[in-house]
Amino acid sequence: MHRVAAQLGVTKMALYRYVPGKAELVALMVEAAIGPYPPVKVRHSGWRERLEEWAGQLFDVFRRHPWALDATVGPRIMGPAELSWLERAVSALDGTGLSGAERMDAAALLVGHVRGITQQARATGPAGNPEAQLGALLGDLMQAHGERFPALTAALTSAARSHGQDQAWEFGLQRILDGLAALIDRRVR
Template sequence: MTVYGGGGDPKRSLELLWGIQEDRPRRGPKPRFTLDDVVASALAIADAEGLAAVSMRRVASDLGVTAMSLYGYVPGKAELIDLLVDRVVGEVDISAELPDGWRARLEHVARQNWNLSLRHPWLLQVSSSRPVLGPNMIAKYDYELRAVAGLGLTSVEMDLVVTLITDYTHGAARNAVEAAQAGQQTGRTDLEWWEEYAPLLDKVFDPGKYPTAAEVGGEVGAEYQAASDPSRAFEFGLRRVLDGIGALIEGKRG
């Protein structure tokens, strides 16, 4: 299930993200919690059970308040997701000095995004096609752009290179998360699943008709003990993506 950032009231999300106070005074008793407390509770639910488990009612229950009282902090789930995304994006250490060399810098960016997605798999369900630009989101984007600054690229090319890295990492992380979740949900490892499935496949699969698939599939199956190796695929693909970016940079210099 894909959830779209800014799916609620983007204006209200921006006000909450940037701490813009409404002009009207708040009525009623003093709040028991802060907005950070609400977001932290929602984050704990999302990390433990997935984004589908996050609801205003569930967060309120975990905080020991009524769902109605929670609306005094945030208008609804859509805005809460905007706050969640900016919260976890803030885990990227933008104070860390970028490595020397564009290739090492972009690899660093890729690994930061990879690790972030594996820590918070639900993040892969949130579309960034209409991002609500909170402070952490903008800080992360600025940090990543600095990885390709001073290389002779245009502003648009800089953005496209960073997007290429983050989009590639997003897809690779999705494969890794799905592979991990398959084992968790079925209670069987990939090897156990294939051992059960293989006898039937042997009856219907004709190696003579598909010789290339038979040869390659047999070798990689023996190597991976699974249908794929997401971590190895990420490493291999990242090197190829960086090679392609290198060709772009060299072309600009030539």
């Protein structure tokens, strides 16, 4: 609060006239940075396409505002813009036969995937490819100790054939959606 007040050229106490505390200030910052869920560009008829678009949009937001990863963890104050994102994910699963709790859990699972991949990208820098960097780091270790870790050595060799292409985002997203599809199919029967 002190640092924000200083940047605004007011006293810390003056800032408290507008926000009661740090939690509310962070919530306002998240609201301003993330904003409401953007208008849908393409009308998708299926839940899967809507969730793919939603996850991609959220991924872009976290890449543009990496500080929001830390600001949006755990129980906290959420504003209408942030809630609009959750609304979009949950409503994408309307009519699928999933309960409200399952739709919330599906949204949480997708948010977890988006957050995890975004955090990996943030840790490796703007030009980083987490899978290629991991392969490079483990390459020397596997040459020296690969016989102790045969499954890992085989997996890294296979990944090297794809030139360390970063596939974790798409692979994870599709497996989550495949799992939801299997659950939805069981409910529809």
